[in-house]
Amino acid sequence: MTLLELRGLEVAYGGIKAVKGISLSVAKGELVCLIGTNGAGKTTTLKAIAGLLPVAADAILYDGAPIGGRRAFELVRRGLALVPEGRGVFGQLTVEENLAMGAYVRSDAAAVKLDLERVFSLFPRLAERRSQSAGTLSGGEQQMLAIGRALMSRPKLLLLDEPSMGLAPLMVQKIFETILAVAREGVTILLVEQNARLALEVGSRGYVMETGLITLSGPACELLTDPKVRAAYLGEAD
């Protein structure tokens, strides 16, 4: 069953179209990745889905309903969570307060507490630093916090924007292991990455985006061996 569907989504900043009519779909329980170079429109696409940019209502279908142009705070209540590019942790709030904000829309205190423990078991580093302000964490720890915080809302659809950005290789590996673990728990994920190889290794399907358009799509394993993808995104010559 399809959880998210984009139908000819267009997003413009002023007069400039950053996304020029793209269509894609994500089925329930899938981990789909969207790859492409800098400036291809990947982040813009995610922001539009999450309700941060104005778009036509029926360009985005979520859980069967048109949500284009709905504001972000309403969509969170419907199970949609975005981990923004650059992580966006609240630097002056403690780790625990950041996580509490992730659960802002929930009123089931007991279950929230259980989820907090779950996030801490997923990321023991965060448990050690629970009362430290988030601004003092390393980049990798902030990424863990941003993902953990998004999980606190118990999302049905998790949108991840460049989770590997600016992180050391070891930390990238750790983050991607967690993403896989979250996916296995049944959370649907749409992953945007510049690190195409990594993304296609964890994802089941992929879309390739270039200058605002989707130019290629298919099962991740096929994209990994596609000569065009290998040349353009995986840094391999033919």
Added chain:
Amino acid sequence: MDIFLQQIINGLTLGSVYAIVALGYTMVYGIIQLINFAHGELVMIGAMVAFSVINALAGTHLPPVLIVLIGVLAAVPACMLVGYAMERIAYRPLRNAPRLAPLITAIGISIILQHVALLVWSRNPLAFPQIIPFVTFSVGGAIISGVQIAIILISVLMMGALTFMVYRTKLGIAMRATSQNPQVAGLMGIDIDRIISFTFIVGAALAAVAGVMVGTYYGIAHYGMGSLLGMKAFSAAVLGGIGNLAGAMLGGILLGIVEALGAGYIGDLTNNVFGSNYQDVFAFLVLIGVLVFRPSGLLGERVGDRA
């Protein structure tokens, strides 16, 4: 009589009021980076509404404390409504405008509110009726009145309650999250419009109580009382570091004490060339000093939140 101690007591009283008003400036600045120059007018409206109610009830045989309490209970919702309306009508449409636009709007709102007050209450001041017996206590050579004690206690109580709200409740954490990054706060499901409205309402409620306190202290309220008080409280907020709650409280108290000591000693220091009528100068001397030597204020913006 010990002038020094006496002026400290007077300064603490006035400083508590400045602190409460400064909190309103600093909260709004913290959340939308706007200096709400109309905030002083909320103090005035609080005092005027309360005094109207108190004067109307002064002839009855209700206990004086109850009369003042009813006055406060009328002033607080009135100010909350005005505070909410000014954000909703004047500032919200300008949220994405260049920063100068809402600033000038704030000055406009301030003028409008003063003139509405002038229409409603005329230019004659309202006097606080003589219903509260003037009680004084003597402490170490200085005198403290019952009203002063009440002002200091109520202010401390309100500052404590606000601090608890901002740092310990979910709503308060959401306020701080919104002030740090409104877009990400939206991604958490926080309706930032509601948080901003709430901030204005809380600031307005504090302003209302401050208005009643300062009016009761001086025994008088009039339509223009908000502007000077507002400017001083704004100076206090800048002194403490605008956007910082603890800074507003500290700045307010310090400014009150500086002003009282200045007024108490300026005659002696200048051989009576300047008298205590120069009291109002000190707040602005402090403001200029802060802007020159420490623009971020005493407890200004903690940095290091971007790793």
